[in-house]
Amino acid sequence: MALDVLDTQTSEEQLLQVNQALSSGMFVHVRQMLHHMACADVAFLLESSPTKTRMVLWQMVDHDQQGEILEELPEDVKDSLISQMSAESLASATAGMDTDDLAYILRSLPDSVYQEVLQSMDTQDRHRVEQALSYPDDTAGSLMNTDTVAIRPDISVDVILRYLRIRGELPEATDTLYVVDKRDKLLGGVAITTLLTCDPNITIKKLMNQELEAIPVDMEDSKVSMLFERHDWVSAPVIDNDGKLLGRITIDDVVDVIREDAEHSMLSMAGMEDDVDTFGPVFKSTLRRSLWLTVNLFAALLAASVSSMFEGTLEQFATIAILMTIVPSMGGVAGNQTLALVIRGLALGHIGDSNARWLIGKELAIGFLNGLIWALLIFVVVWLWKGEVSFAILISGAMLVNLTVAGLAGAAIPLLLKKLNIDPALAGGMALTTITDVIGLFAFLGLATLVLL
Amino acid sequence: MALDVLDTQTSEEQLLQVNQALSSGMFVHVRQMLHHMACADVAFLLESSPTKTRMVLWQMVDHDQQGEILEELPEDVKDSLISQMSAESLASATAGMDTDDLAYILRSLPDSVYQEVLQSMDTQDRHRVEQALSYPDDTAGSLMNTDTVAIRPDISVDVILRYLRIRGELPEATDTLYVVDKRDKLLGGVAITTLLTCDPNITIKKLMNQELEAIPVDMEDSKVSMLFERHDWVSAPVIDNDGKLLGRITIDDVVDVIREDAEHSMLSMAGMEDDVDTFGPVFKSTLRRSLWLTVNLFAALLAASVSSMFEGTLEQFATIAILMTIVPSMGGVAGNQTLALVIRGLALGHIGDSNARWLIGKELAIGFLNGLIWALLIFVVVWLWKGEVSFAILISGAMLVNLTVAGLAGAAIPLLLKKLNIDPALAGGMALTTITDVIGLFAFLGLATLVLL
Structure with a gap:
């Protein structure tokens, strides 16, 4: 065939x-x-x-x-x-x-x-x-299988080879035999490729890798996946607090964790649960999505109540009402860019106490620079469109303020949420948009009220 | 130790x-x-x-x-x-x-x-x-390593074992030896665990797995990662069009593809390139983010020009200006939920021609149901807040229209983009928000103009 x-x-x-x-x-x-x-x-x-x-x-x-x-x-x-x-x-x-x-x-x-x-x-x-x-x-325990093949340190490779031949088939994705003492304490490991290539008379003790890293059974599963990724493991032993071999974790289960963690960030940022079923029934799906829409309704009402504070200005200048959505929209996009970057950095473990402050500073600088660029552009656009320089000045001032705030908030919000043990991917986006909407409206309508009235 | x-x-x-x-x-x-x-x-x-x-x-x-x-x-x-x-x-x-x-x-x-x-x-x-x-x-070719160990079908396991002992160390993550004919055509594979457990006198031909699946060298890398995930492979052989063994792909490289693909969706949806460096320099970062902000500026100006069409209404009713951001905001969130789900389904290969229409129908139904729920809620809120039933009716009508459109657009846009060979994760979010903003403003301001003027 x-x-x-x-x-x-x-x-x-x-x-x-x-x-x-x-x-x-x-x-x-x-x-x-x-x-x-x-x-x-x-x-x-x-x-x-x-x-x-x-x-x-x-x-x-x-x-x-x-x-x-x-x-x-x-x-x-x-x-x-x-x-x-x-x-x-x-x-x-x-x-x-x-x-x-x-x-x-x-x-x-x-x-x-x-x-x-x-x-x-x-x-x-x-x-x-x-x-x-x-x-x-x-935790590592929930990812673990108990189908390990454990051997003793004081026997020769030859004996092991005979034992394996009698035993027959090995569990799937077995790349290492674990060496344990009488009390099942893990001493090290021998790669099965080593068994194939070494001198059969040597004892396991001399052959085994004592530096073999073992995973504590209570380690978080996303930490486990990070270790697998970093060290290119195919499998790893799991031990209890006394160093006793409990089982092993294989790469196929870790791949699922990696996929789920990465999808979690994406789906949560859009306000979806990550185990959601694409083809699930309509009513169940509607209910599961309503939480996020409820939260957003409050955010939208908050923004509307900000506009409401400037009713007088809006009554007199319809142009202000027409232009007022532009600044919040730009702030939302700029802030979300920073947010996505920081959430990924947190998920990969790249961002910690040692570099968080540096990162906030960097994103603030990018925000300010963005603010200058887009303030200039929107100045030109609005001047050409509305033909009045006062509106152009107002909107570009608000743009500078809001994009600077967006950079700061996009970096600071996820770091703060993480400190508070709240999932930044889930709560970050909504918190950010609320801030950029409120600040954006406040800056534009506030400036307009000060200058025009 | x-x-x-x-x-x-x-x-x-x-x-x-x-x-x-x-x-x-x-x-x-x-x-x-x-x-x-x-x-x-x-x-x-x-x-x-x-x-x-x-x-x-x-x-x-x-x-x-x-x-x-x-x-x-x-x-x-x-x-x-x-x-x-x-x-x-x-x-x-x-x-x-x-x-x-x-x-x-x-x-x-x-x-x-x-x-x-x-x-x-x-x-x-x-x-x-x-x-x-x-x-x-x-492609598979770019993921491939050439460090395969290939053997002939007509020799015995014993000979292979001796050969391996002379050869010494095997390449990392070797779980299968590939069996090839004289012209390097791949005939099958032998798991190294099988070599350890079988009778050494048997010939490779009798032992080898002829059903071994091989990856064509020009297969897309995300297809490769899907296969590895689905079949829990540690490594897989890569062949050319004539079935000749070219090399192998190992799970560690595939894990990187899985991670990158999943991050790609998340970062692109926020308008970031996925190979972006969290700690890169400020100026470079600012430039790389400006494309998305430029696109959004056009989207925001489009929304503003929609409002501009109803300048008369806005002049007379400041309340309409205050309330006009709520409907687009809810539509954006609802549409993005659907969008994220469909983008994930497309990335995982779950959505194809056979179920696309069903899915659009389902999301349209959810959108309409959402529309009913939130129309009712916003009716109550606005009636209580503004004390006038006409505003409440207007906004709830617009809400029903916009959330139904959001469900439809959230499902249809990524499917359409995919057909046009445009990355749905990159372009989908902006296209969606533009539609929900424009339709949301049109519906609310249009209804208001018809009813109030």
Whole structure:
């Protein structure tokens, strides 16, 4: 058989084919297509389908594939499928699942189903899962699998090689065997590539990497992903406070964390929760988005009440009303540029106490420079448009003030929120726009009132 | 020696210590600290430092570490350091670098330096790099390394094991040996864990995975990262059109692509380029941000010219001027929520021709539902605030129109931009806000003019 060269259109085409078959009611055909697809591809198909189609497809999936498919799905989609499954089908689907994924699913089950699933497992598995359930979400423990291969330091490579041959298959993404003492304390690691290339008579003790870095089980998951990224790890051992080997984290789970963290910043800045399901139902989606719109309504009313303070000016000069949205708009964009940069810097750990002040100073300088440039431009534009120099002076003064404030606020707000333990990606954008709107209106309408009245 | 348990504060503390030592002028001490730090940590430190400090630190880095540190840095920072280096130090720094990183650096050099660096390499390396340079940026070829270990199908595992022992060390993140025929055509792969656990007398042909998926050298890099994510690969072979093995891509390079793609969406939506340097110089930063502000100035002027069309209404009713910013503001937020969701769906490949229409319909429905909710709320608020029911009716009518349009535009704009091959993350936000501003003002001021005048 020839090698399977990947067609870049495959998944898009599969999606189309399955949808066509579904809408023509060719259910037997769909069932066959699903049967022949890789679990990861079925997961992709489910994730890309509207809620109703998703449920129909899920009914057609082979029962022994369901577990592996669930492992591949994002949380929101996983939850919606699990909630429709009976205790028995859940128990059979979860058999043989990785401990971290199994623990996630068990966490979201009602108590009765939970017990039933637990009962269906053998003692060793049940013990492992109960262990996994004891680690809080978003820590190294919740990312960890217990499928490590541990060896002793005082035996020779030759013995290990024979042991591995008897043992048979190694867990996926195994790149290191961990060396432990009698009490399971982690002493070091031996890369399996080293086992292949070294002299078989040497003992593990002489071969092992004692500098192997281990991850404490309570480390935050985003810290874990940063370490994987920085050190290009494929897997890393996880230990408890006494240095005892508990399990290992593999790069595929870390990739999910990296993706989620990065998406979190983007979606939160737009006022969306990050586990939101693109194809979820309308009412649920509407409700989930309303919080942000509520907050924005208050922000917009605050801005309107600023304008309201200058009602007299607005009554006399319609031109002022026409021009008054320009300065807040420019401030919002300039401030958001700074904000996005600082939020990314915070997420990557680049910004800390040692350089925060420098950064605020830099962004303030950029804000002032921006202010000068755009004040000049808007002066020319408004002068040409309205033909009156007083309006042009007013708006360019307000522009300088607001863009300077925008630079300062764009840098200072996320740093401040971080200090207060509030997620800067979530609250930063709204706080910033409120400030640039209020200051922008205040500066322009205030100046206008002082000068014109 | 005990195992190195990671302190989660390490890099933050290192940053602080180096900065303190620098500012007290203890340069010898700093040089020593840098000497003892891992290359990845030095890279992190450089990335987290203001431009001037970065240059001072770079002078102090051991010359034989410079290559590895450059490999770890993001493009903008890498470029700024390279531009300061002499041809000789570049040549020595790049010796032994991975082909993909080396190709990146060579691409950004002036011709004379480029030739000098090429001359300093041995024939085989030079050939490899010239090959790597021939692949366009953002394709599988540019991510690829040529450090594959290839074997023949007709020999036994035992022979391979002896060969590997003679060969010594394997390239980093090697999890599969590739099986090729005489003409380097890829036939399959053997996981190195399989080599450890199988019967040594078996031939490679019987053992190899013929279903091994290979990546065509011209595949887009974001497609490559999607495949790695979906199939949990650690490495994958890269082939040309004839199925010839060219090299391999490893997960560490793919993680960078995933991170960059996800950050790209977030930063572009805020109007920033994604290789922007958080600690770059003020003037350069100001210039790079001005494009977006220019575009926004036009958008803001367009909105102002809409208001200008209703100058008569604004002259007579200052209240209308005060309330006119609320509807565009709500439309912008609602539209951006949809936009962020659709942009993420497009980036993950979840949205295609088969479900685009469904999605637009769903978002339109959410927009209308949102419109009803917020129209009702703003009606109550404005009635209570201004005490006049006519203003309240006007603003709630405009709100319903604008939020429905926002839902439609938030979904349709990115899909349309994607069809036109324009990056939706970059252009989507500005296009959306322009539409919600213009429609919001038009609806409110238009209704007011019809009803009140």
